[in-house]
Amino acid sequence: MTATAPVVDRPAKKPKREQRFDEGTGRLAAVLLSPTLVVLALVVLFPIISALRESLFQSGQHLDANGFVVQGSTFVGLQNYADIFRGDTGHRFWNAFYNTTFFTVVCVVLETVLGVAMALIMHKAFRGRGIVRASILVPWAIPTIISALLWKWIFQADGVFNAIIGTQVLWSTDGWQAKLSIVIADTWKTAPFIGLLVLAGLQTIPAEVYEAAKVDGASAWKTFTRITLPLVKPALLVAVLFRILDTLRIFDLPFVLVGPHKDSVETLSMLAYDEAFNVRFGPAAAYATVLFLYVAVVAYMFVKILGADVIGEARAKKPGGGGGGKGWRRKNAVKASPGTSVGAVSMGGGV
Amino acid sequence: MAFVAVAGSLVLLAAACGSGNSGSSSSGGSSTGALDGRGPITFATGKDTSGFLPKQIAAWNSAHPNEKVELKELPESADAQRQQMVQNAQAKSDAFTVLNMDVVWTSEFAANQWITQIPEDKVPDLGKLIPATVETAKYRDKLYGVPITSDGGLLYYRKDLLTKAGVTTPPATWADMLTDCQKVAALPEAKGMSCYAGQFEKYEGLTVNFSEAINSAGGVIVGKDGKPNVNTPEAKAGLEELVNGFKTGAIPKEAITYTEEPSRRAFQDGKLLFLRNWPYVYSLANKTDGSSKVAGKFAVSPLPGKAGPGVSSLGGHDYAISAFAKNKATAVDFINFMASEARQKANLEATSQAPTWQSLYDDPTLGKQFPYLAPLKASILGAQPRPKVVKYGDVTAAIQAAAYGALSGTVAPDKALADLQTKLQSLITN
Numbered sequence: 001m002t003a004t005a006p007v008v009d010r011p012a013k014k015p016k017r018e019q020r021f022d023e024g025t026g027r028l029a030a031v032l033l034s035p036t037l038v039v040l041a042l043v044v045l046f047p048i049i050s051a052l053r054e055s056l057f058q059s060g061q062h063l064d065a066n067g068f069v070v071q072g073s074t075f076v077g078l079q080n081y082a083d084i085f086r087g088d089t090g091h092r093f094w095n096a097f098y099n100t101t102f103f104t105v106v107c108v109v110l111e112t113v114l115g116v117a118m119a120l121i122m123h124k125a126f127r128g129r130g131i132v133r134a135s136i137l138v139p140w141a142i143p144t145i146i147s148a149l150l151w152k153w154i155f156q157a158d159g160v161f162n163a164i165i166g167t168q169v170l171w172s173t174d175g176w177q178a179k180l181s182i183v184i185a186d187t188w189k190t191a192p193f194i195g196l197l198v199l200a201g202l203q204t205i206p207a208e209v210y211e212a213a214k215v216d217g218a219s220a221w222k223t224f225t226r227i228t229l230p231l232v233k234p235a236l237l238v239a240v241l242f243r244i245l246d247t248l249r250i251f252d253l254p255f256v257l258v259g260p261h262k263d264s265v266e267t268l269s270m271l272a273y274d275e276a277f278n279v280r281f282g283p284a285a286a287y288a289t290v291l292f293l294y295v296a297v298v299a300y301m302f303v304k305i306l307g308a309d310v311i312g313e314a315r316a317k318k319p320g321g322g323g324g325g326k327g328w329r330r331k332n333a334v335k336a337s338p339g340t341s342v343g344a345v346s347m348g349g350g351v
Numbered sequence: 352m353a354f355v356a357v358a359g360s361l362v363l364l365a366a367a368c369g370s371g372n373s374g375s376s377s378s379g380g381s382s383t384g385a386l387d388g389r390g391p392i393t394f395a396t397g398k399d400t401s402g403f404l405p406k407q408i409a410a411w412n413s414a415h416p417n418e419k420v421e422l423k424e425l426p427e428s429a430d431a432q433r434q435q436m437v438q439n440a441q442a443k444s445d446a447f448t449v450l451n452m453d454v455v456w457t458s459e460f461a462a463n464q465w466i467t468q469i470p471e472d473k474v475p476d477l478g479k480l481i482p483a484t485v486e487t488a489k490y491r492d493k494l495y496g497v498p499i500t501s502d503g504g505l506l507y508y509r510k511d512l513l514t515k516a517g518v519t520t521p522p523a524t525w526a527d528m529l530t531d532c533q534k535v536a537a538l539p540e541a542k543g544m545s546c547y548a549g550q551f552e553k554y555e556g557l558t559v560n561f562s563e564a565i566n567s568a569g570g571v572i573v574g575k576d577g578k579p580n581v582n583t584p585e586a587k588a589g590l591e592e593l594v595n596g597f598k599t600g601a602i603p604k605e606a607i608t609y610t611e612e613p614s615r616r617a618f619q620d621g622k623l624l625f626l627r628n629w630p631y632v633y634s635l636a637n638k639t640d641g642s643s644k645v646a647g648k649f650a651v652s653p654l655p656g657k658a659g660p661g662v663s664s665l666g667g668h669d670y671a672i673s674a675f676a677k678n679k680a681t682a683v684d685f686i687n688f689m690a691s692e693a694r695q696k697a698n699l700e701a702t703s704q705a706p707t708w709q710s711l712y713d714d715p716t717l718g719k720q721f722p723y724l725a726p727l728k729a730s731i732l733g734a735q736p737r738p739k740v741v742k743y744g745d746v747t748a749a750i751q752a753a754a755y756g757a758l759s760g761t762v763a764p765d766k767a768l769a770d771l772q773t774k775l776q777s778l779i780t781n
Contacts, residue, residue, distance in 0.1 A: 063462060067461075067462055067741075068462055069462045069463045069741065071464075156608060156613060157609075157613070158605070158613075158617075168604070168605065170605060170607060170608050172608050173607055173608060173759060174553075174755075174759065174761075259553055259554060260553075260554075261553055261748055261751060261752065262553060277430070277434065278742065278744040279459075279463075
């Protein structure tokens with residue numbers, strides 16, 4: 001009896017054992033991943049939470065009778081956030097908000113157009129393509145702070161730019177010209193980034209698709225809008241999303257090229273920096289949080305509306321091939337290949 | 352957000368460094384009172400471009416083997432230096448003992464109790480330093496540092512052209528300067544030249560130039576009582592000199608973009624008859640390697656004013672002791688060593704930085720080597736510190752905004768000064 005009992009029990013335990021096996025794997029995975037998670041928590045989660053906490057406090061804003069700053073921080077709730085939107089600071093905030101948005105929209109549109117053009121050029125096979133590719137990528141390889149300095153010299157009163165256009169425009173003074181100088185420098189620097197990602201996308205498009213279009217007698221423009229753009233869309237969307245996120249945080253270019261405290265180019269990051277620089281960490285954290293929310297909302301809307309596949313989630317939906325990413329492209333590629341045969345057929349018909 | 356993350360991790364890092372630095376002796380820590388404890392210390396300073404500072408420190412270290420000074424070089428930009436010192440203080444770290452501070456930081460650092468008060472009897476040579484420089488190291492009449500270098504504005508002028516136009520002495524007032532310009536303008540050599548320029552870009556240099564204009568006309572930005580008083584006829588007269596200069600073209604339009612270096616280049620390229628700048632320009636403009644077109648053709652004098660000599664803004668550096676440092680007794684000795692006449696003389700000879708000892712300006716051999724010393728002494732003796740306020744960063748930003756608006760012609764001088772007064776009152780009262 002004692003010998004048979006386990007035998008009887010065994011079938012009942014079987015599914016449990018499988019579960020335990022899964023649990024074990026899960027636990028092992030958790031153990032193996034835990035160092036990564038701890039590091040992530042330390043370098044990502046902790047600063048975010050600490051910044052959120054910081055944004056609810058104020059410190060060092062009052063002097064005692066001896067002229068010393070009253071030590072310790074006081075909890076002020078949402079006052080730092082409220083202060084951002086009212087009075088003098090409110091005016092400054094909305095100006096910076098407008099500038100940030102303006103730079104993001106204008107720069108990203110220009111960069112996308114130029115970047116796609118650059119990618120198309122780099123994609124073409126011609127003599128000296130290596131040199132062209134390398135030279136297009138040079139601006140992207142230069143650190144922003146260095147390119148900001150370079151452009152500062154180019155745009156200064158006796159600089160190269162004024163010599164070329166033949167009149168003296170004082171680029172770094174407050175006004176539209178300061179905005180324009182930022183747009184030019186930012187576009188110069190980051191259009192190659194979009195070009196690079198789009199080039200990667202272009203190289204995955206099979207040549208037969210273009211051959212078929214040629215056979216069908218499609219114009220260059222039609223080929224571009226009906227084949228190249230749709231097929232390169234996943235890569236392009238990711239590139240544009242990255243640029244949008246980057247430009248929303250723009251700081252070093254206006255700070256160095258035009259200078260701090262200039263109304264026409266002051267951005268939200270510059271406001272946060274300015275507060276932190278004057279040892280008001282609470283308001284600085286509040287500014288940074290507002291900027292963080294703005295960036296998050298824009299990114300979310302971009303992903304939702306345009307279906308950019310940033311983290312590769314579409315890969316999971318491969319069979320359905322519904323939204324964006326590789327699945328989406330495959331579907332099109334499949335669609336396109338019958339087109340090839342149609343082209344072949346029509347060619348045959350023509351003959 | 353990335354910014355906050357970076358700032359957060361920097362603070363963490365600073366804290367880690369601080370606690371990791373196990374002390375060698377005495378209590379130290381956050382006790383701000385006594386200047387006791389001996390042993391190794393650190394000296395935090397901006398990037399030393401001359402290469403001479405390590406030699407000064409080596410001289411101390413060889414004489415004090417048990418109280419060695421370790422050099423901690425911070426970035427070259429003053430803003431970045433201040434930021435690191437503030438972060439160090441926020442983390443209450445003892446990583447920095449002696450701080451090499453810009454003269455305008457004293458009030459903020461003292462009010463926040465980031466630096467230690469130094470009893471005046473601990474600094475034996477204090478009385479031999481130029482009084483205006485000692486003032487920069489004081490907060491509410493208490494000493495928080497020792498001035499090691501100073502700086503004053505100088506008027507660089509084209510001696511060759513003035514002589515040719517029959518002018519023998521440099522101008523003492525703005526009116527004289529404008530008259531001289533008109534005389535020189537008649538010369539064929541003066542074609543395409545402008546009369547005067549300073550530093551009018553929206554940055555700290557604008558605060559300096561604006562303060563000088565207002566002080567030279569008898570006005571103040573922040574009075575002796577610590578209260579802002581900038582909406583006055585005197586201040587208006589000072590500001591209008593600059594505004595009119597831009598309007599009439601005596602100051603070239605592009606001067607609104609000038610910082611120290613572009614204005615120096617303009618003078619060196621022969622575009623300016625008069626230039627307001629710091630002493631460092633002297634040797635560069637006198638270079639005969641072809642970089643300067645005016646080598647040997649210019650001289651310096653104190654700044655001109657409204658009715659007589661002008662008032663310069665004070666530059667320079669003070670050495671202070673971090674409130675959270677250990678071995679403060681050693682720190683005081685080291686500061687006294689660096690402030691001594693011999694060390695300052697050596698520093699002047701090696702780096703041509705302006706000293707704070709009165710006697711060094713009267714040394715005839717030094718005077719021969721550095722011909723600008725005599726006008727520089729006059730400039731520094733009559734100089735005024737920039738506003739001594741706790742929220743200096745906000746105050747200088749407000750001053751720059753008002754001055755920039757007036758100079759670029761978008762705001763009338765009256766309104767700029769009235770707005771500035773209101774803004775300063777809100778910044779300084781609490």
